[in-house]
Amino acid sequence: MKRIAWILLLSLLLLFVACNQGEDESTDNATDTAGQEKTEQRGWFEREPEPEQTEQPEVTEDTRQQERDKLEAQRKEEYGEFYVPLPGIDADITVSPVTAKGVFVTSPIAAYNFSEENIDWYAAQVEAGNNDYGDTNALERILGLIKATELNTMVVDVKTDDGFVTLDTDLEIIQRVDSDYPQSEDNYQALMQYAEANDIHMIARVVSFKDHHFAETQTDHSIQLTDGGVWRDGAGSAWVNPFDDFVWKYVVAIAKEAALAGFDEIQFDYVRFPDGAASYNPITHFPGREDRRKDDGIADFLQYAVEELKPYGVAVSADVFGIITHTWDDSPEDIGQTWRKISDKVDVISPMIYPSHYSTGWYQYDYPDQHPYGVLYASMQEAIERNAAIDNPAAIRPWIQGFTAPWVDGYMDYTPTAISDQIVACRELGIEEYLIWATNNTYDPGIFRYEDRIDPNVRAANQDLLDQTxxxxxxxxxxxxxxxxxxxxxxxxxxxxxxxxxxxxxxxxxxxxxxxxxxxxxxxxxxxxxxxxxxxxxxxxxxxxxxxxxxxxxxxxxxxxxxxxxxxxxxxFETPATEEETEETDEEDTEDTEDTEDTEAEE
The missing domain is CATH 3.10.450.100 (NTF2-like; domain 1)
Structure with a gap:
């Protein structure tokens, strides 16, 4: 019995040990699995824990307005008398490209009252091919033309050649220098509302550095004579100093006011120094120049203007002399305009390609005014080539001649066909945009009937836009x-x-x-x-x-x-042989020839 008891006891003991080993093995496996999971989580597939989503406090209209008020207070202190408020908090400041086809409108005409009934009536006359004006005024006819033709743009004087501002504005600096000269009772608002409703692109022309009024009232900011006093051009007009950042702030503040008034684009005209530099350079100086070239000064101004106008949601364009499609490095004119230094700064560059402004010999014409198509075609090819050398160039939108120039030798009448010949030249080069300059605000509907004159085969298949194979x-x-x-x-x-x-x-x-x-x-x-x-x-x-x-x-x-x-x-590149090496080579060649001849003789 004792033996049986011991056997049973030993069996129970062995069974107990076996069970304990099984539990230990099971525990180890579990530990290994956990370790593997942990390794995977820390290795290639590791992911940062998702941050807890905290509920953001809702920004109320009151909070937004308080933040805007704080910002405007800071800006008012920063800008001082040049302060212009930002657009409204919910204003759309998106700038969308526009293929602009437009006409120039003087500010008094843009301020006219107008009737939509008269506009529609005149548009119907244009579409019917009639030349009846009826009782329409100049503004109604321009708006009727826009309704009936491809036109979609108006360029309106906001700052004139004399330096007066045609907007009604409370801008402190304008009040101080007394340059306000509002033309419209409602600050062009009726026109702006009509333009917005009819998809008309509104451009504010801002004359920049030809500003007799400002230069005479703020003489420290004009072009200075080295002997003291203010320099004046041949017509007796003083100019402001284009290197002066005080002038920059003034011009750009006016541009901001135009943006707030509803204009879609700011066009800087006379964004240059006076011509005739050879005569005035020796007797003038420009405070703030700091050894800069004139064209670098103009480029710096445009860069400043573009940055300042970004919050206002407007495109920026620059008018330039027509001849800078041809010249290089602002030479010999020295007016501060170099194509490549302007085209990469602005949205649109507008060379003023008026054939009457080119002298004998330009583009091989005795009288360029008689060749509107040829002058535009040649100058636009130059502009295209210069733009093709720039990474992000401005769109090319030329000003074309919409007037007759009887003061020019060999002039001709600029009929609707002559004017549209310039558009045809642009279209044949792929330039769809243009602006027509006519200070009398008169534009014949016949100008816009030119489509059948565009030659689709003006170039061979392997020719580029410069007519080159x-x-x-x-x-x-x-x-x-x-x-x-x-x-x-x-x-x-x-x-x-x-x-x-x-x-x-x-x-x-x-x-x-x-x-x-x-x-x-x-x-x-x-x-x-x-x-x-x-x-x-x-x-x-x-x-x-x-x-x-x-x-x-x-x-x-x-x-x-x-x-x-x-x-x-x-x-x-290989180093050419020296004279001695050449002589040695010649001698070796001679010896080889003699050896060959001797061998042939022996044979």
């Missing part, structure tokens, strides 16, 4: 390299393959020191189709590393913004 572009590019014309090289080099600024491009070109000694382009080459064409040329380049003589160099001709540009091939 790929072969033309390569010839022009290599010719520019051969004659070291850096401007043409800059314009014809792809933007991604050169410094952005011309000044940096010029420095790099000078440091590289590579010259083209000679080139030949084979005549019979396929120019293919598409936006990239490969052409061969025999070129000989030279720099400090040696000479690259490539009989069949491959150049890629690539369209960028509608203009053929040239991509250079990779070049390997």
């Amino acid at each position: 790929p072969a033309d572009a390569l010839e022009r590019f290599l010719n520019a390299q051969y004659h070291e014309r850096t401007v043409s090289q800059y314009l014809m080099t792809l933007r991604s393959e050169r410094p952005r600024k011309y000044e940096d491009f010029l420095t790099e070109w000078e440091e590289r020191g590579t010259t083209l000694n000679d080139y030949t382009i084979p005549e019979e080459q396929s120019q293919g189709e598409g936006e990239t064409v490969t052409l061969q040329a025999h070129v000989i380049y030279e720099n400090a590393e040696g000479i690259a003589d490539v009989p069949d160099a491959s150049f890629e001709i690539v369209q960028e913004d509608g203009v053929w540009k040239v991509r250079m091939p990779d070049l390997t």
